[in-house]
Amino acid sequence: MLIRQLQSVDIRPIPTAHLTTTMSLLVLNISELSEKIISEMAANPAMDIVEGHFCPNCQRPLLDSTHCPICSRPKDLDSSNPIVFVSARNDFHNHPLESEDLENDFEDYTYETEDLPTYVLKQISSELEIEDRPIAAHILTSLDEDGLLRNPLIEIAAFYHVSPRQVERVQKIIQSADPLGVGSSSPKQALLVQLEILSQTNDIPPHTKEAIAEGWDFLTHQQYPELSHLLGVTITQAKEIARFVGSNLNPYPARANWGDARQPTTPYRGAFYRPDVIISLLNNDENGPLVVEVISPIDGKLQVNPLFRSGIKDADPDKLEQWHSDLERATLFVKCLQQRNQAIVRLMERIVTIQHDFILNGDSYLQPLTRARLAREIEVHESTISRSVSGKTALLPSGKIIPLSKFFDRSLQVRTELQKIIQEEGQPLTDMELVDLLMQRGYKVARRTIAKYRSMEGIMPSHGRKKLKPKKLIYQSP
DNA sequence: CTATGGCACGGATT
DNA sequence: AATCCGTGCCATAG
Numbered sequence: 143m144l145i146r147q148l149q150s151v152d153i154r155p156i157p158t159a160h161l162t163t164t165m166s167l168l169v170l171n172i173s174e175l176s177e178k179i180i181s182e183m184a185a186n187p188a189m190d191i192v193e194g195h196f197c198p199n200c201q202r203p204l205l206d207s208t209h210c211p212i213c214s215r216p217k218d219l220d221s222s223n224p225i226v227f228v229s230a231r232n233d234f235h236n237h238p239l240e241s242e243d244l245e246n247d248f249e250d251y252t253y254e255t256e257d258l259p260t261y262v263l264k265q266i267s268s269e270l271e272i273e274d275r276p277i278a279a280h281i282l283t284s285l286d287e288d289g290l291l292r293n294p295l296i297e298i299a300a301f302y303h304v305s306p307r308q309v310e311r312v313q314k315i316i317q318s319a320d321p322l323g324v325g326s327s328s329p330k331q332a333l334l335v336q337l338e339i340l341s342q343t344n345d346i347p348p349h350t351k352e353a354i355a356e357g358w359d360f361l362t363h364q365q366y367p368e369l370s371h372l373l374g375v376t377i378t379q380a381k382e383i384a385r386f387v388g389s390n391l392n393p394y395p396a397r398a399n400w401g402d403a404r405q406p407t408t409p410y411r412g413a414f415y416r417p418d419v420i421i422s423l424l425n426n427d428e429n430g431p432l433v434v435e436v437i438s439p440i441d442g443k444l445q446v447n448p449l450f451r452s453g454i455k456d457a458d459p460d461k462l463e464q465w466h467s468d469l470e471r472a473t474l475f476v477k478c479l480q481q482r483n484q485a486i487v488r489l490m491e492r493i494v495t496i497q498h499d500f501i502l503n504g505d506s507y508l509q510p511l512t513r514a515r516l517a518r519e520i521e522v523h524e525s526t527i528s529r530s531v532s533g534k535t536a537l538l539p540s541g542k543i544i545p546l547s548k549f550f551d552r553s554l555q556v557r558t559e560l561q562k563i564i565q566e567e568g569q570p571l572t573d574m575e576l577v578d579l580l581m582q583r584g585y586k587v588a589r590r591t592i593a594k595y596r597s598m599e600g601i602m603p604s605h606g607r608k609k610l611k612p613k614k615l616i617y618q619s620p
Numbered sequence: 621c622t623a624t625g626g627c628a629c630g631g632a633t634t
Numbered sequence: 635a636a637t638c639c640g641t642g643c644c645a646t647a648g
Contacts, residue, residue: 513634528634552633552639572623588641593624603624605648624647633638 167482168529172418175482176439188465188472190447191440194230203230205443212424212433222431224494225424228483229435230442258321259283265319270312277302277312281325289324289395290332321395329393330358336391346386349373353383361387417537418546419490421501432501432539434490436483444479446472485522489530492520493549500549501538505558511550556585557595570604 170178183189194203197210204210211227259282270278277298284293295313299306316325322339323332333354340346352373353361360369361384370380418437424430450469457465493516499507513531517524531546538544548554563579564571571579573592580587587595596603 512632524634532634550633574623589623590625590641590643591639594640597625605623622648624645626645627643629640629642631639631641634636 167478168485168526169532170482171533171535172437172439174533179440179444179479182475186468186472186475188447188450188468189475190445190450191442192445193442203441205230205438215431222495222498224432224434224491224498226434226487226491226494227436228438228487229420230438230440231420231435258285258289258324262316262319262321262324266315269315274308274312274315277304277309278316281309281313281316285325288329288393289321290329291325291327295327323392324395326395330354332393332395333387333391340390347379347383349375349379350383350386353380354387417543418534419486420537421494421539422537423502423539428502432494432498434494436486436490438483444476446476485526486530486534488520488522489516489527492516493546497549504540505554506562508549508551508554510552510555512552513550553595556580556587557599559583559585560592560595561599561601564601564607570607572604 167175167178183191194205196202197204197213199213200210202210202212205228211225215225259279262282263278266278267275280298280301281291284291284298286292291313295306295309299309302309313325313327317323317332317335318339319325323335326332326335334351337346337351337354353369357369357372360366360372366380366384369383370376373380373383375383420435420437422433422435424433446469450465450472454462454465454469493511494501496509496511497507500509513527514524517527531550534546535543536546559580560576563576573589573596576592577587577589580592593603601607
């Protein structure tokens with residue numbers, strides 16, 4: 143229902159790429175594919191969805207016939223063989239996996255499983271006047287991947303022929319919704335909103351608001367002397383403010399629960415909040431096999447409508463040509479979809495086997511892996527891998543949603559090692575010293591690179607780290 | 621003078 | 635062919 147609403151006012155045009163080969167479906171992530179299928183269904187009468195059914199045993203929704211891949215698994219569990227299959231589980235928080243513990247966890251990140259706009263809209267819908275709804279929907283669908291609104295309010299106001307004042311009011315309502323500060327026009331504004339709310343229940347360092355509002359540049363550049371001067375407080379106090387902001391506020395609301403603060407340079411591709419694949423542990427058993435579900439955007443199996451196919455011989459001669467092309471198109475589309483799913487399944491089988499430890503134990507266990515190597519191993523073209531990976535996300539057993547590209551991150555190991563060293567450092571270490579320490583641990587990196595990694599991880603330079611608790615700072619220099 | 625960040629180059633990856 | 639990433643050089647902040 144709400145999704146409908148959003149779609150009806152979404153101003154972002156759906157890219158009208160022509161369906162030529164299977165590749166054009168492979169690049170799409172789950173949200174995009176979902177839209178694609180909907181529009182294809184609407185345009186082509188030969189398309190048909192047969193309802194999936196549920197496994198009588200575990201209630202898992204199934205696409206392909208009778209046998210649930212989990213229930214029908216061999217009794218002797220082999221943890222090195224993941225179970226990979228296409229699943230229709232769109233609303234998987236309603237179908238918690240095997241254990242009850244997991245169910246609780248699911249509560250926490252339910253909102254990650256639907257797209258951000260929908261999640262926010264649900265919260266605020268009761269506060270909205272009817273006439274505000276299109277505006278709210280417009281704002282929410284225009285958010286960038288950080289959860290910020292880059293379009294000027296004026297434009298939106300002009301678009302709907304309302305006063306900027308009114309748009310602003312809607313924005314305020316949105317900002318107070320759960321990823322606090324979502325829909326703000328800038329990181330700065332997001333912080334101010336969060337601060338405002340936080341100050342109602344917590345003590346905050348004095349002058350924090352002024353620091354953000356007026357000393358923004360100083361704050362983001364860690365120019366504490368200047369900041370302290372501006373606010374008329376001591377340098378220590380200025381640092382305290384920075385620390386407070388860094389560890390309690392989040393300039394990019396949408397990144398709240400992401401596995402990684404950085405966003406790969408993927409253009410906005412719809413919702414990042416719905417994973418394309420879900421990786422979980424069977425029965426939550428750490429030694430059990432991994433269950434990998436490649437999510438299908440529809441809860442049924444797409445097919446060519448058999449009635450249409452058989453009815454074609456009785457077709458009105460005028461329309462025969464049209465019917466034929468519909469039929470052909472539908473057949474192609476179904477085939478493409480199958481190939482897409484199959485490609486991702488094969489890819490995931492391999493990835494999950496290689497990165498098993500990473501999935502269970504975290505960043506430092508990531509194996510070096512390139513798309514090229516994977517392409518050789520499963521004997522597909524490199525570009526197939528690229529397309530399958532790009533713009534897609536996976537939900538890990540830990541509850542984090544990561545981009546699939548993280549499985550191919552070349553420097554993640556070093557960066558986590560770096561983090562560890564800095565966490566445990568007594569005195570702040572300079573980049574040069576860090577180079578040596580990493581060298582001892584078998585990582586060869588240049589001094590300059592350390593600096594890059596630090597800023598990626600949001601770690602301050604050595605002088606900025608003095609005696610401050612090494613908490614992850616979120617903002618980066620602009 | 622030392623540590624760090626910016627710019628840009630070249631090789632690797634996609 | 636386009637993009638990403640590590641690195642060297644140099645300016646500048648501390």
